[in-house]
Amino acid sequence: MNARTRKGLSLLLSLVVCMAGMFLITPVQAADLLISNHSFENDLTGWTQTFGAGNPNGTLSAVTEQADDGTKSLKLTDNDPAGAFGLESAKLAAAAATTYVAYSRVYVTSGNADLYIRFYNSSNAYISGAFTSISTPSGEWTNIQVKMTAPANTAKVAVLLYSNKESVGTAYWDNVLISKEFTGLGVQVYDASPNGTTFGIGPNAHKAYGVVTGSGSHLPKMEVIDTNTESVTSVVTFPSGTTNPTGVWAAATSTDESIYFGAYSNGRLYKHTAGTTTISDLGQASSGETIIYDLKAGTNGKIYGGTFDSAAFFKYTPTAGFAQIGSKPFASGKNYIRALAYDATHDVTYLGVGANAAVLRFDNVTGETTDILSSAYSGISLPGSIDYTGDRVFVGIGGTMVVLKVTENPDGSFQSVATDAAVGATSHASPEHNGKVYFTNTGKLYAYDIASKTASNLGFDVGGRVKRFEWVTLTDQTGFPGKTLVGICAINNQTYILKYNPQNGMFRLAQVGGAAKIPGDLNMISTGPEGNIYTSAYLTGGIGIYKPIRGDGNDALEEVMHSPITQVDKMGAYNGKMYxxxxxxxxxxxxxxxxxxxxxxxxxxxxxxxxxxxxxxxxxxxxxxxxxxxxxxxxxxxxxxxxxxxxxxxxxxxxxxxxxxxxxxxxxxxxxxxxxxxxxxxxxxxxxxxxxxxxxxxxxxxxxxxxxxxxxxxxxxxxxxxxxxxxxxxxxxxxxxxxxxxxxxxxxxxxxxxxxxxxxxxxxxADLVTVAKDPNYVYGTIKNTYLFKINKSTKAVTNIVTTGADMLTGDFFGNLYYKKNDSELWRYSY
CATH class of the missing domain: 2.120.10.80 (Kelch-type beta propeller)
Known part of the structure; x- marks a missing residue:
């Protein structure tokens, strides 16, 4: 890839773009040590000629005849066999006993090119420095670097581009950079979209409660969303404990107006009382279970729940606590209860279990359990959602919304009939309203007419995933008269709200203001064809892009982030493309x-x-x-x-x-x-x-x-x-x-x-990489612990980092990048 292409791509990544199906965050400046005007696009601004000023036998100027990064480079011509010429960068803050590496690209046509790293005290007095010199290869761009540990009393560091007294010749300099040996580059991918979501009832019926997924080192957060103002009114962080929650799949509102959340990966149930600023840890729903996948409200304040690893079916009552229903696993050979629905009229719970999907009808009075899902779906792993409304069971499974009518006879027997199916369905079904149930299908909002058994495309683009629907009486009765269908959505790693009014056809999809924001756990690191470092995160995906040694210093914010894309488990570059x-x-x-x-x-x-x-x-x-x-x-x-x-x-x-x-x-x-x-x-x-x-x-x-x-x-x-x-x-x-x-x-x-x-x-x-600047070693990480190098000849292993190092890739200069503390990207420069 040529220099102009690289520059064009880096400029592209700094654009702010926001349109349907695309979300791009503007990069901000700061944790890297940033040399101003590092590629001489602004001529010599920010640089000082500290050697050879006034000597007519040498010239230093920004030119376009050669360029590696952008359209210009520094041309340093030395025609004086007894004179030295040098251009020095602005001084950057530095610390004693810290190792620094200075880099540049250099194109030598004749003579020598010297790269210096120079350390100063707080009074700008020079302390000491180090240099490296090259004369070959001639006539092509090559890397040059120099490394040194800052001496005592260091307060500042600078880079000097130099031609010494013994040298006569010309060199072009471009892309001058500097780094500490170890640099924490902060968050690359974040999440501000909800998973487990429920709506309030009674005086809180206009509120939605969604949980933004946490990470290994960040607790999940509950956001309270006012559906009228389309903004988050409060954020409550989940409590820490012996085992912390990572996130929440399950949420439900009980008949006594309490808000419940089922967490992973600790399998604990949490309770929030509307109007308070706390969340209570009620304990593990079933011993040994790591995930509560779904919750549904029963009668009289009860909550029903289902788990993984052993498909435990439980209920929770405020007065008696947890009680296991049936055996564990609830269904033989199953380890998931992935989805639940509750029919209060008949006191029946529907359980979506797997692997090898089934929908079990459980009579809470008699204890009778029957599989009502056609065997045609048993090859699918799991039902994704189950909702009971309008006297129908709506099962989201394998990209299809299966509608089941379950009829109970006077003698207690029942029949289950599949009345319809909508391919492409990707959300929960809404509560029934005026004989219709709503869901999303291939990115559009659909209405399902129960009487006619037909699904109609309403023509509205939704995008992302609707986490929960509810009917809400909004304060804006002019624009949204009567009851309005409201959905809380996860779109492009953000929280969105959907509103559809069936009376006047008004539709609105808007990003929720003030949503909670949590760094994502890095799930994959790789180098792109243009030299940038790509990252993806668990659980919500997204792609972070970092430009080596020219990124931001605000560790709480991402660099450049793209979405939507789901969780990327592997990526790599080939023939100018990223896969x-x-x-x-x-x-x-x-x-x-x-x-x-x-x-x-x-x-x-x-x-x-x-x-x-x-x-x-x-x-x-x-x-x-x-x-x-x-x-x-x-x-x-x-x-x-x-x-x-x-x-x-x-x-x-x-x-x-x-x-x-x-x-x-x-x-x-x-x-x-x-x-x-x-x-x-x-x-x-x-x-x-x-x-x-x-x-x-x-x-x-x-x-x-x-x-x-x-x-x-x-x-x-x-x-x-x-x-x-x-x-x-x-x-x-x-x-x-x-x-x-x-x-x-x-x-x-x-x-x-x-x-x-x-x-x-x-x-x-494990991950292994090789880098051109160190041809005698192979570098690697293993066990989410060690960063190491292997001598190619002897196969001897030397540990470089012994805690928290995971994943590995290299940049254009041969620096190594790895994950640390779950969500942070770190660089090792050597």
């Missing part, structure tokens, strides 16, 4: 950084493997015009897959079960072959059926697969594979492996980390 492999659905997207981000256009969906039973993409490799993607199967299924996508023809092939009952989590392409690694772990919520992971070789030309046996028995996961010097390097549990494709043998397989072990397998662990 995102996203969950759910095992989707592969292509993104062109030279074009504006536009939802459903750029990035564009290349292939979805959901129809082939795949869900979580964990590996990518590229070669011969193809993208190779490794996936884990859908929830409850075992066979992962290797997908091959042809970028020229658009054809794709999904090789499901390429290794039986295992997931494909590591891939590398070399010399016409794909090298892969698996884990014994199948799809989510499964138990391994095999005892050892596999290393395999796939030949795209013939479709054949070979499985060289690994030298160590019982390995549960091959978590990383990369190409290093024409060989395949990787990690399998805590073992470093080197495989030689020339003779198809493992020439090295030794345990480096005895504390890395995955008895039931894992989806990801």
């Amino acid at each position: 995102f492999a996203a969950y759910p659905g095992g989707n592969l997207y292509e993104y062109d950084p030279s074009l504006p981000w536009a939802g459903n256009v750029n990035p564009r969906l290349l292939v979805s493997t959901a129809t082939q039973g795949q869900d979580r993409p964990k590996a990518l490799a590229f070669g011969e015009g193809k993208v190779f993607m490794g996936t884990a199967a859908k929830t409850g299924a075992m066979d992962g897959a290797l997908t091959v996508y042809n970028l020229t023809t658009g054809a794709s092939t999904v090789h499901a079960g390429i290794v039986n009952d295992q997931s494909v989590i590591a891939l590398a392409y070399f010399n016409g072959k794909v090298y892969g690694g698996t884990t014994v772990r199948g799809g989510y919520s499964t138990t391994p059926t095999t005892t050892a992971a596999e290393f395999f070789i796939y030949d795209p030309a013939t479709g054949t697969i070979a499985k060289p046996p690994m030298p160590v028995a019982g390995i549960k996961a091959v978590t990383e594979l990369i190409v290093v010097d024409n060989k395949i390097w990787g990690f399998a549990d805590g073992y470093l492996l080197v495989f030689n494709p020339a003779n198809n043998t493992f020439e090295y397989f030794e345990q480096k980390y005895t504390d890395v072990s995955y008895p039931n397998g894992t989806y990801r662990d």
Whole structure:
């Protein structure tokens, strides 16, 4: 990529764009050490000639004849064999005993080019410095860097571009940067969208209560939304405890007007009393359960709930506390109760269970349990939602809204009939109003007429996901007379409110003001084709983009963030494009950084493997015009897959079960072959059926697969594979492996980390990278703990960081980027 292209892309990333399907945040300035006018686009502004001023035998000027970053560079010409010339940056704040690295791009045509780092005290008196000098390669842009630990009394640091007294020649300088050895770059992706959401009743009927997902180091927050003003009136942080909540899927309002939330990953129930500023921790709903997936209000203040890991069905009453209903798991062979609905007229609870979906009708009086969902849906993992309204059960499952009519006979027996289905439905159903129920379908608002059994497209774009509908009497009775359908939506990582009035057809979709905002846990880090660092986050997705050593210093705010895109589990660059492999659905997207981000256009969906039973993409490799993607199967299924996508023809092939009952989590392409690694772990919520992971070789030309046996028995996961010097390097549990494709043998397989072990397998662990500036080492992270380097010759491992380091990628200058403290991006410069 040429210099002008890089500059154009960096300018593109600083644009503010906001339109349907696209959301872009303007970058702000500050935690990087920022050298003003670092690429001489403003001529020599901010720089001082500290050597050679007044000497006519040398010139320093900003020119356009060469440029690496932008359209200009500094041209330093030295024609004096006894004179020195130098241009120094402005002084930046620095601290003693901290190591700093200065960088630049330099184009030497003759002579030497010297790069200095210089330290000063608080009075601007020079203390000491260090330099590096290069004369080759000549006639091309190359990297140059110098590193030094700041001496005692340091208060400031500067960079000097220099030609010494012994040198005669010309050099062009561009993109001058400086960094500390370790730099915390702060939050890259944030979330301000709700998951678990409910509406108030009685005097609080105009309020909605939504929970913004937290992260490993940030507690979730409840936001109280006034549906009249479309703004958040208060934010309450969930309480910390022995085990903190990460987020909330489940929310319900009891008949006594209390607000309840079911949390993950601690499986605890929380209560909020409207009008207060606190949330109470009521305890774990069922011992050992990590997620409360849904809550529904019963009669007399009761709350019903369902859980994962063991499909516990429980009720909570303010006077008696928790009580388990039935056995645990509630349904044999199930571990999810994913969705609930309650029919107060018949005192019946409907439970959506899985894996292998079923909808169970439970009579709270007799205890009778019956599956009312057609077996045609049993191949789907889970129902996503269940709502009982208008004498119908609305089941959101597999992108379809199934409508069931359950009729109870005088003798207590009943019949269940599927009356209709709407493909593409993606939200809860609203409460019935005037014989109609509303939901979203393929991004549009639909009305379902119960009597005629027909669904009508109302023509309004919604986007995102509606978390809950309710009928609200708004204060604006002119614009929204009578009752108005109100939905709280998660769109583009933001909280939105939807309003639709059936009397006059008024529709409104607006971003909620003052929404709570929480940093997202980084889920993937990679380097883009233009050199920027890309990140994605768990749970709500989004893409963060950071421009190396030119980003912001406000660690509480993101740099540049794009949405919508769901959680990206793997990404990588190939032939000028960025490829995102996203969950759910095992989707592969292509993104062109030279074009504006536009939802459903750029990035564009290349292939979805959901129809082939795949869900979580964990590996990518590229070669011969193809993208190779490794996936884990859908929830409850075992066979992962290797997908091959042809970028020229658009054809794709999904090789499901390429290794039986295992997931494909590591891939590398070399010399016409794909090298892969698996884990014994199948799809989510499964138990391994095999005892050892596999290393395999796939030949795209013939479709054949070979499985060289690994030298160590019982390995549960091959978590990383990369190409290093024409060989395949990787990690399998805590073992470093080197495989030689020339003779198809493992020439090295030794345990480096005895504390890395995955008895039931894992989806990801180690990351390895190589950088051109340090050709003798391979760098890596492992166990969400260690940042290390490996000597290529001796295979000796040296730990650089020993706490909290995870994921890894490198930038244009060879710096390394990793995740720390769940949501923070850090840089290691060396």
